[in-house]
Amino acid sequence: MTLTEKDSQYLWHPYTQHKTSQTPIAISRGEGALLWDENNKEYIDAIASWWVNPFGHSNKFIADAIYKQLTTLEHVLFGGFTHEPAIKVAEKLIEILPKNQQKIFFSDNGSTAVEVAIKVALQYFFNKNEKRTTIIAFENAFHGDTFAAMAASGISFYTQAFQGMFIDVVRIPVPVKGQEEASFEALKNVIKTHNCAGFIFEPLVQGAAGMVMYEPEALAKLIQICKENKVLTIADEVMTGFGKTGKTFAMDYVSEDPDMICLSKALTGGTIPMAITTFTQDVFEAFYDDDINKALFHGHTFTANPTGCAAALASIDLLQTEEMQTNIERINKSHLAFQQKIENHAKVITARTLGVIFAVEIKSDAEESYYGSMRTKLYNFFIDKGVILRPVGNIVYILPPYIMTDEQLQKVYKTIEDAIEMV
16 A cells, blocks of 8 residues: 555544545655655645744754754653753743743643643733633634634634634734724723733734734734733744744834743744743743642643754754854845735735745635635645645745755746746
8 A cells, every 4th residue: 555545544634624635645755945755756845844844854953953862861751850951942042032031831832832821811810819811812813723722713614613612712903004003993992891811913924814914013012002901912923933034033023022922833943843832920920829729730741842852952053043044034035026026917916025934815706715726726736846835715825944945946936926827
């Protein structure tokens, strides 16, 4: 049996309707920005394998760090114990995060990083004998698939089976150009009419919504409104963190700092699942008490896994190299040139760029659903051409590894241009 045949027999894939979906592609190896399937067909990984792999597949620097750690300490429980790799990750992150972030909590993936943040926001007020049960989120947000993270997400077909089972979440408009005041007023109104514990947001770029972008000044104003009303703020940097927006964190563009930050995906360079939620000292102190019941009773078996910590340290070291920062600038300039080339195309509604993130919205005769006919047609076209891109409806985005070559980028751009002509 081939790998794909065995897959069909045993495996259940994410975001997949197996009755109607195509057979998954069996990948046998990867190097740099390239992947090869079991038939040795080559693919350019233009989305860094769901945004996790900024330094390329089979990165030797990270692999060596993982191997070295495995030969010393592969894992130890984090309840009642600690270890040097976790402490080093904390020290490194505190150096590069917004200055108000002082405490580091480990978990397993982006959803669980968000889950921790939302639980902390709710319990923060519970510990202070205040009843605050509402979380504020943006329309069309995506924060993950665990229950609180899913509740905060606004893409309905992901969550419709669970309506009526969620925590209380109220949504406000995203402050895109021309909608800033509507967003500000909506936030003020929600805070006035609900007992709000926290406001969670994807800073500057809504990833799963189709790389929807808005300005730092608008986000700063929203955070300021929350601060004035003692509502905790949660920056979900799972997608945007570690260089994607051109700076280490999207919040580095914003003049106001959040109370919590959620990190994952590129944290370990695409090697080992790991996530982190960071907090201000003030948030931590609401749980620091003689009363055991005020502790944060949340944990994961692989919390602060030393091997994952080693991968994270290596990944952050790579990000901070002059070579990688130059690569981020190079890709950004290339994206901007491509944006200028196609944004006035007759079939293009809009194109946008931030850091290494590029998105183009293609005109459609019908309203496109997330997994609609245009999306399927585009995805199949890209795969046939050996380029891995996952359109969101009629929006095609690029979020490449930072080590992608100019030649590879040009092939991705040419493939998108051909796709625009094809639809």
